[in-house]
Each structure stands twice: as structure tokens, then as C-alpha cells.
Amino acid sequence: xxxxxxxxxxxxxxxxxxxxxxxxxxxxxxxxxxxxxxxxxxxxxxxxxxxxxxxxxxxxxxxxxxxxxxxxxxxxxxxxxxxxxxxxxxxxxxxxxxxxxxxxxxxxxxxxxxxxxxxxxxxxxxxxxxxxxxxxxxxxxxxxxxxxxxxxxxxxxxxxxxxxxxxxxxxxxxxxxxxxxxxxxxxxxxxxxxxxxxxxxxxxxxxxxxxxxxxxxxxxxxxxxxxxxxxxxxxxxxxxxxxxxxxxxxxxxxxxxxxxxxxxxxxxxxxxxxxxxxxxxxxxxxxxxxxxxxxxxxxx
Ligand code: 3HC
Numbered sequence: 001x002x003x004x005x006x007x008x009x010x011x012x013x014x015x016x017x018x019x020x021x022x023x024x025x026x027x028x029x030x031x032x033x034x035x036x037x038x039x040x041x042x043x044x045x046x047x048x049x050x051x052x053x054x055x056x057x058x059x060x061x062x063x064x065x066x067x068x069x070x071x072x073x074x075x076x077x078x079x080x081x082x083x084x085x086x087x088x089x090x091x092x093x094x095x096x097x098x099x100x101x102x103x104x105x106x107x108x109x110x111x112x113x114x115x116x117x118x119x120x121x122x123x124x125x126x127x128x129x130x131x132x133x134x135x136x137x138x139x140x141x142x143x144x145x146x147x148x149x150x151x152x153x154x155x156x157x158x159x160x161x162x163x164x165x166x167x168x169x170x171x172x173x174x175x176x177x178x179x180x181x182x183x184x185x186x187x188x189x190x191x192x193x194x195x196x197x198x199x200x201x202x203x204x205x206x207x208x209x210x211x212x213x214x215x216x217x218x219x220x221x222x223x224x225x226x227x228x229x230x231x232x233x234x235x236x237x238x239x240x241x242x243x244x245x246x247x248x249x250x251x252x253x254x255x256x257x258x259x260x261x262x263x264x265x266x267x268x269x270x271x272x273x274x275x276x277x278x279x280x281x282x283x284x285x286x287x288x289x290x291x292x293x294x295x296x297x298x299x300x
Contacts, residue, residue, distance in 0.1 A: 003182075003183070003186040004029075004089075004183045004184075004186035004187035004190060005088060005183060006029070006031055006088045006089045006117075006183070006187050007031070007032075007088050008031065008032045008033075008034065008086065008087045008088060009022075009025050009029075009031050009032070009033045009034070009087055009088070009089050009090070009091065009187075010033075010034045010035075010036070010081075010084035010087040010089070010090035010091070010112075011025070011033055011034070011035045011036070011090070011091050011093060012036055012037070012081065012084075012090060012091070012092045012093065012094060012104060013036075013037055013092060013093035013094040013095075013121075014035055014036070014037035014039075014042045014043045014045070014046035014047075014077075015037075015042065015046070015093065015094075015095075016160055016161070016162075016291075017093040017121055017158060017160060017162060018035065018037070018046065018091075018093035018094075018121075019035075019046035019047075019049055019050060019162075020158065020160070020161060020162025020163055021091050021093060021121065021158055021162055021191075022035045022046070022050065022075050023050050023053060023054075023071070023075070023162070023163055024158075024162055024163055024191040024192060024193075025187075025191055026071045026072070026074040026075050027054070027057075027063070027067070027071040028190065028191045028192040029187060029190035029191045030070075030071075030074070031074065031190075032074045032075075032076070033074055033075045033076070034076055034078045034083060034084050034087060035047075035075055035076065035077050035078065036077070036078050036079070036080060036081065036083065036084065040077075040079075043077040044077070047075065047077060050072065050075060051072065053163060054068040054071060054072055055068070081104075081107050081108065081111050081112075082111055084111075084112060085111055085112055085113065086113065087112065087113075087116055088113075088115070088116055088117065089116060089117040089118075089119060089183075089184075089187065090108055090112060090116060090117070090118055090119065091119045091120075091121055091156060092104055092105070092108075092118075092119070092120045092121060092122075093121040093158075095255075095256070095259070096122065096123060096124065096125060096256055096259035096260060096263070097259070098125050098126075098129065098130075098263075101120060101122065101125060101130050101133075102129070102130060102133035103133075105118060105120075105130050105131075105133050105134050105153065106133055106134060108134070109134035109135075109136070109149055110136075114148065114149070115152075116152065117152050117154060117180055117183060117184055118134065118152055118153045118154070119153075119154050119155070119156040119184060120153070120154075120155055120156070121155075121156060121157060121158055122155060122157065123157060123203070123206075123207050123256065123260050124202055124203045124204070124207050124211075124259075124260040124263040124264060124267075125263055126173075126200055126202070126267070127153060127154065127155040127171050127172070127173035127176070127200045128173040128174045128175065128200050130153060130173070131150040131151075131153035131173040131174075131175045131176065132150060132175070134149050134150055134153060135149055135150060136149070141175075147175065147177075150173070150175035150176075151175050151176060151177035151180060152176075152177065152180050153173055153175065153176060153180070154170070154171065154172065154173065154176050154180050154181060154184045155169070155170065155171025155172075155173070155198075155200070155204070156168060156169075156170060156171075156184055156187075156188060157169035157170075157171060157204060157206065158193075159206070160251070160252060166192075166193060166194050167193060167194055167195075167196065167206075168188040168191070168193040168194070168195050168196075169195075169196055169197075169198055169204050169205065169206055170184060170185055170188065170195050170196070170197045170198070171197075171198050171199070171200055171204050172197070172199065172200060173200050174200065181197075185197075201267075202263055202264045202266075202267030202268055202273075203260065203263070203264045203267075207260050207264070208264065211257065211260050211261050211264055211273070212272055212273060213245060214245045214246075214248065214249045214252075214257055215257075215261060215273075215274075215275060215276055215279065216245075217231050217232075217235070217244070217245035217246055217249070218245075218246070218249065218276045218278055218279050219276045219278075221246065221278065221296075222276055222277065222278040228246055228296055228297075231244060231245065231246055232244020232245065232246050232247050246296040246297075247296070247297065249279075249289060249295065249296065250289030250290050250295035250296050250297055250299075251289065251290055252289070253288050253289050253290070253291055254279060254282050254283050254287060254288050254289045254295050255283050255288045255289075257279065258275055258279055258280060258283045261273060261274075261275040261279070262275060282295065
């Protein structure tokens with residue numbers, strides 16, 4: 001059997017991240033994927049996006065139409081976590097909300113095989129806290145059963161757009177076993193990704209560095225230091241970034257940026273992570289960036 005031993009993968013959440021994870025798993029790791037979202041409409045949209053990306057890969061000669069068909073046939077929309085009970089690994093890619101993730105992981109622990117790896121694509125939430133939530137009532141964290149349950153939880157942080165970005169950050173909870181880490185790393189590699197490892201600190205490496213950068217850019221705009229376009233152009237042309245920080249914030253989602261910054265601020269109590277008031281107000285207004293049609297820029 002292949003090193004990661006993942007014969008079937010579950011993906012929970014069919015937004016931009018979950019859909020991308022389903023695609024690279026089916027196309028690159030060639031693993032059958034069961035995709036679920038509480039909104040059936042979201043699954044339909046996600047699968048339509050997968051079709052579009054596969055068609056583009058075929059039209060650019062990167063894959064044959066047979067490979068595209070095989071990859072597409074490997075992805076199946078399912079109607080709940082119960083349908084994932086036989087998967088060898090599940091990746092959760094829902095919004096950045098600790099209590100929601102804890103509920104989901106409790107359900108995973110109750111319904112999935114005890115051998116299955118339970119991975120979260122969280123951008124900043126503690127994997128240790130998520131792992132602790134899998135413990136059934138009455139089971140001690142230091143017992144063999146407790147260690148086994150929480151030991152299969154791991155952070156597998158993909159980057160947006162998943163089919164394009166080459167990195168996966170692997171995060172070990174205090175409880176994660178070395179076998180879980182090795183298999184998760186091997187699976188991410190099979191998806192065509194380079195893997196870096198981070199301890200379970202707020203924001204891990206990527207967002208602990210990226211979010212203060214984005215927040216500073218928003219504060220520059222808020223203070224009137226420069227215009228939106230000048231801030232983004234400065235970073236694009238002066239530092240060779242593919243996108244300016246305000247455009248990148250829109251691309252990630254301003255609600256997601258705020259949720260990550262709140263986790264960083266609460267988790268470190270360090271004022272350098274305090275979200276800007278402008279970001280809070282934009283999220284209050286429902287201006288979430290590209291996905292809602294308006295953020296720092298307008299989108300059709
Ligand atoms: N899904 C899949 N593919 C996409 C895509 C998407 N949402 N958006 C763009 N692409 C593909 C395009 O189809 C194109 O593919 P091709 O080479 O086959 O034609 C390729 O990306 C390049 O796209 P474009 O030519 O349209 O535009 P750009 O050259 O400007 O590239 C970009 C777009 C790849 C998004 C580039 O601007 C970029 O790298 N931006 C920075 C992205 C980034 O920093 N991501 C990390 C965000 S942080 C994160 O995810 C962590 C989280 O925890 C917050």
C-alpha cells in the first residue's frame with residue numbers, strides 16, 4: 001500500500017479551500033474523495049468549479065481528457081459525515097470558528113473509524129484544542145484510548161488557490177502521534193505539495209507573519225498614509241509580490257482575515273495582532289472581499 005495509506009478521503013466544507021483540497025487529492029494523489037457541505041448548493045458549485053479547472057488543464061495540455069475524467073469521477077458529493085464512516089482520513093475546511101470545529105471533530109470521532117486521521121485545514125485555531133474535543137466523556141486524556149483518539153488529529157493547512165499554491169503547513173497538536181504526522185505529510189506530498197512543519201502556536205508560521213502584514217496595510221489606508229492602489233502597487237512592484245496586501249486580503253476573505261487576527265490577538269494577548277477598526281467595520285458591513293463582490297475592491 002502507498003506510504004500514507006489513504007484509500008479514501010473525506011472533505012468537509014465545499015468552499016474555495018475544501019473544493020481545492022478535493023481536486024488536488026483526486027487529481028494528484030489519485031484518491032477517491034467524498035465531499036460534504038451542509039449546503040448542497042455549495043457542493044454543486046464546488047463540483048462545477050472542479051469541472052472548470054479540469055477543462056482548463058486539458059485545454060492547456062497539462063493533463064489528458066481521460067485523466068480529467070478519472071479525477072472528476074473520483075469526487076462524489078455526499079449528504080453527511082455518516083457517509084464518510086469508512087474513510088482513512090478526513091480534512092475539515094469549514095469557517096474559522098473554534099466551537100463549530102470542536103462540534104465537527106466530536107462527530108468525526110464518534111462516527112469515523114478509530115484508525116482514521118482527522119485533519120483540520122484551520123488557518124490559526126489551536127489543533128491541541130480541537131484534538132482535546134475528540135475525547136469521549138469519561139475517557140482520560142492520559143489513558144491509551146484517550147491518547148489514540150486525540151493522537152490522530154493534525155493540522156493540514158493548505159493555501160488559496162489550493163491547485164496553484166505549492167505549500168502545505170503541517171501542524172502537530174501536543175497530542176498528535178508521529179504516525180499521524182508521517183501519514184499526513186506523505187499524503188500532502190502525494191498531492192504535489194511541499195510541506196513545512198510548525199508547532200501549534202496561534203497562526204502557526206504562515207499567518208503569524210502574513211496577518212500583521214495585511215493588518216498594517218489596512219492601517220496605512222485607515223490613517224491616510226497612501227491610497228489603496230498606491231499601497232498595493234508599492235508591495236507588488238517594490239517587493240515583487242503577486243498581489244498587494246489589500247487585494248490579497250480581499251482574495252482570502254476579510255471575514256477570514258478578521259477571524260484569524262482575533263485568534264492571534266486572543267491567543268497571544270499581544271497588541272501587535274490587534275485587528276484594525278476599518279477591517280472590523282468592513283466585516284460588519286458584510287464586505288467580505290472577492291466572495292461577496294465588495295471589499296477593498298469591487299468584483300463582478
Ligand atoms: N482556483 C484555482 N486556480 C486559480 C484560481 C483559483 N481561485 N485563481 C487563479 N487560478 C489560476 C489561474 O487559473 C491560472 O492558471 P493557469 O496558469 O493554468 O492559467 C493561474 O492561477 C494564474 O492566474 P492568473 O493568470 O489569472 O492571475 P495571476 O497570475 O495574477 O495569478 C494568483 C493569480 C495565483 C492567485 C496570484 O495572484 C497569487 O499567487 N496571489 C497570491 C496568493 C496567495 O498569497 N495565497 C495565499 C493566501 S494566504 C492563505 O491561503 C492562508 C490562509 O490561511 C489565509
